[in-house]
Amino acid sequence: MATLTLVDITKRFGRSVIAVNNFNLEVEDGEFLVLLGPSGCGKTTTMRMIAGLEEVTEGTIYIGDRDVTGLAPKDRNVSMVFQNYAVWPHMSVFDNIAYALKLKKMSKQDIEKSVKEAARLTKIDELLERYPAQLSGGQQQRVAVARAIAVKPQIFLLDEPLSNLDAKLRVSTRTELKSIHAQTGATSVFVTHDQSEAMSMADRIVVMKDGEIIQVGSPDDVYHESNCLFVADFIGTPPTNFFDADVKSVNGAYHLIHPHFDITLDEKNSAAIKNYGKKAVIVGIRPENITLVEEQKAILSAEVHVSEPQGSHQIVALQLDDHIYKIISPSLPRIEAGDIVHLAFPQSALRFYDPESGLRV
Ligand SMILES: Nc1ncnc2c1ncn2[C@@H]1O[C@H](COP(=O)(O)OP(=O)(O)OP(=O)(O)O)[C@@H](O)[C@H]1O
Numbered sequence: 213m214a215t216l217t218l219v220d221i222t223k224r225f226g227r228s229v230i231a232v233n234n235f236n237l238e239v240e241d242g243e244f245l246v247l248l249g250p251s252g253c254g255k256t257t258t259m260r261m262i263a264g265l266e267e268v269t270e271g272t273i274y275i276g277d278r279d280v281t282g283l284a285p286k287d288r289n290v291s292m293v294f295q296n297y298a299v300w301p302h303m304s305v306f307d308n309i310a311y312a313l314k315l316k317k318m319s320k321q322d323i324e325k326s327v328k329e330a331a332r333l334t335k336i337d338e339l340l341e342r343y344p345a346q347l348s349g350g351q352q353q354r355v356a357v358a359r360a361i362a363v364k365p366q367i368f369l370l371d372e373p374l375s376n377l378d379a380k381l382r383v384s385t386r387t388e389l390k391s392i393h394a395q396t397g398a399t400s401v402f403v404t405h406d407q408s409e410a411m412s413m414a415d416r417i418v419v420m421k422d423g424e425i426i427q428v429g430s431p432d433d434v435y436h437e438s439n440c441l442f443v444a445d446f447i448g449t450p451p452t453n454f455f456d457a458d459v460k461s462v463n464g465a466y467h468l469i470h471p472h473f474d475i476t477l478d479e480k481n482s483a484a485i486k487n488y489g490k491k492a493v494i495v496g497i498r499p500e501n502i503t504l505v506e507e508q509k510a511i512l513s514a515e516v517h518v519s520e521p522q523g524s525h526q527i528v529a530l531q532l533d534d535h536i537y538k539i540i541s542p543s544l545p546r547i548e549a550g551d552i553v554h555l556a557f558p559q560s561a562l563r564f565y566d567p568e569s570g571l572r573v
């Protein structure tokens with residue numbers, strides 16, 4: 213096992229495309245790190261550079277204290293699982309897993325032992341004689357994982373390995389990958405653009421956008437303490453609700469003034485807004501923090517646009533002027549389109565963002 217360190221990594225394709233821009237990251241020994249970001253933000257390119265499949269334009273990659281930047285993929289002690297599995301169709305499952313071990317000139321006995329161990333961890337012991345065409349997508353995906361862990365890599369890279377699986381299998385495979393990680397202890401980097409997958413699997417999440425790191429933190433950090441509008445919007449389903457508000461100081465107390473509410477801020481929020489000093493602010497509130505209350509306790513009222521029952525809860529879309537806001541409510545009482553609902557939220561749930569920079573205040 214080992215740490216993985218990326219120092220000032222930049223990747224350009226031709227003159228115009230900067231796929232990864234000045235990327236700095238240290239992955240701890242044994243950590244399960246998730247790279248999360250929208251399509252095209254540079255996740256695969258970053259993984260391919262770590263694996264040695266793509267040259268870096270600038271920067272240095274270390275595995276432990278070994279500089280691997282110029283090393284061939286086979287000399288890095290890194291395994292990668294690709295989105296499309298890339299298992300070899302003309303080889304049996306056993307031979308797929310054994311292939312890299314044979315290249316390492318391991319003894320027949322050791323190969324058999326390693327293949328069986330990897331097959332046990334990935335629960336494909338019964339399938340070793342089959343060919344990929346005789347397997348389901350989920351089983352092929354396990355073969356790809358087994359092949360990658362059989363070589364006992366120091367660094368284990370998984371690039372959207374679950375994206376071809378159906379929703380239910382995806383969720384159960386998540387759990388299994390985490391358990392394989394716990395058993396092998398390999399330092400792992402996992403790519404996804406699915407924020408709920410990232411939240412449920414990661415020790416730490418790296419949120420990326422346009423080739424750059426936007427925020428690094430635990431799932432709780434990036435969710436509850438999003439450092440900018442992009443993260444507050446990208447993480448969470450439904451995402452954070454945003455309200456444009458004016459800041460006013462009335463008799464020494466700070467108010468947030470919105471066409472539909474006027475809130476007198478508590479001490480902590482007042483201090484944050486005072487330091488910020490500007491007149492306009494974007495207020496972010498997570499959907500589960502806005503609750504239905506009796507009219508006399510309401511901060512604002514709104515008309516229900518649609519309500520989507522989810523079994524355990526309902527997602528209620530509210531129309532306020534030309535904005536749609538979404539809240540999460542208990543499944544009962546059922547709320548219907550056209551209802552007028554009364555809403556409140558605690559001040560501790562408020563997050564402030566600068567409309568110009570998009571950064572957290
Ligand atoms: N070989 C290449 N030549 C030119 N541009 C490339 C090449 N590979 C990737 N890119 C560009 O680099 C950027 C990052 O691509 P990358 O594949 O790393 O994104 P990604 O985050 O993995 O996206 P996705 O979630 O869709 O897989 C994109 O703008 C892409 O078009």
Ligand SMILES: [Mg+2]
Pocket residue numbers: 255256257
């Ligand atoms: Mg990709």
